Amino acid sequence: MSATILTQPAEQDALIVTLNRKGYMLSKPEKYIQAFIDFSPHAPGPVLDIGAAYGVATIPALAKGAYVIANDLHEGHLQILKSKVPPSLIDHLELKSGKMPDEIDFEENSLGAVLTSRIFTFILPEEFEVSVEKIFKWLKPGGKLFYLGGSPYMGTFRKFLPTYQKRKAEGHRWPGFIEDIPSCTPERACDLPHSMHLLDEEVLSRSLLRAGFVIETMGFNSALKEHPEDMKLDGREQIGAIACKP
Numbered sequence: 001m002s003a004t005i006l007t008q009p010a011e012q013d014a015l016i017v018t019l020n021r022k023g024y025m026l027s028k029p030e031k032y033i034q035a036f037i038d039f040s041p042h043a044p045g046p047v048l049d050i051g052a053a054y055g056v057a058t059i060p061a062l063a064k065g066a067y068v069i070a071n072d073l074h075e076g077h078l079q080i081l082k083s084k085v086p087p088s089l090i091d092h093l094e095l096k097s098g099k100m101p102d103e104i105d106f107e108e109n110s111l112g113a114v115l116t117s118r119i120f121t122f123i124l125p126e127e128f129e130v131s132v133e134k135i136f137k138w139l140k141p142g143g144k145l146f147y148l149g150g151s152p153y154m155g156t157f158r159k160f161l162p163t164y165q166k167r168k169a170e171g172h173r174w175p176g177f178i179e180d181i182p183s184c185t186p187e188r189a190c191d192l193p194h195s196m197h198l199l200d201e202e203v204l205s206r207s208l209l210r211a212g213f214v215i216e217t218m219g220f221n222s223a224l225k226e227h228p229e230d231m232k233l234d235g236r237e238q239i240g241a242i243a244c245k246p
Contacts, residue, residue: 055085136245145213150238180194
């Protein structure tokens with residue numbers, strides 16, 4: 001499996017990487033990912049890293065003492081991840097390939113925490129809502145969901161912003177769903193799927209509350225300095241949340 005570094009290693013602490021021309025990952029955690037890592041050893045059960053890629057969250061969580069289930073759509077990514085795990089930690093790692101929401105499943109009340117970083121941006125709106133409901137079911141009481149994803153204010157999709165704003169004003173249920181990526185960001189289209197789902201605070205909170213979560217924190221945060229300039233806009237490029245199952 002190939003990966004492409006989009007920025008020069010000497011210029012920053014964290015790199016933006018493309019994964020099999022289907023999206024991007026960071027090589028170091030940002031704050032919501034770090035919150036998942038810090039909570040993992042204290043979670044009331046095993047923790048699940050959805051879209052684990054090469055282990056940016058999984059490996060530090062293992063190092064802190066957590067039992068981690070690493071999920072990714074591509075089995076090749078998981079094998080790369082496994083190869084990076086120290087032998088002393090390998091017994092605390094479980095690999096599970098498959099796509100949310102239809103290809104992976106867990107027992108009710110069996111997990112202590114779930115991280116979904118930059119993954120639900122790539123599924124359909126109806127799949128997103130089903131995924132949130134499934135995660136709520138999987139979590140034990142006191143377990144937490146850590147969410148990070150793109151917002152409609154990503155600079156990459158600035159051509160889509162007027163459409164989002166119009167839909168928002170009209171009360172569209174999913175105003176941030178982009179049906180045709182090449183039409184609004186042709187320069188990035190080769191690294192992305194044909195459609196994407198960008199969330200704002202209203203849509204994300206509605207889905208979390210509907211599933212039964214209690215929201216601990218939520219908000220926009222800026223693209224990291226390591227992001228390429230065309231991905232930046234006004235400091236609201238990403239949206240994150242931490243939500244607890246009561």
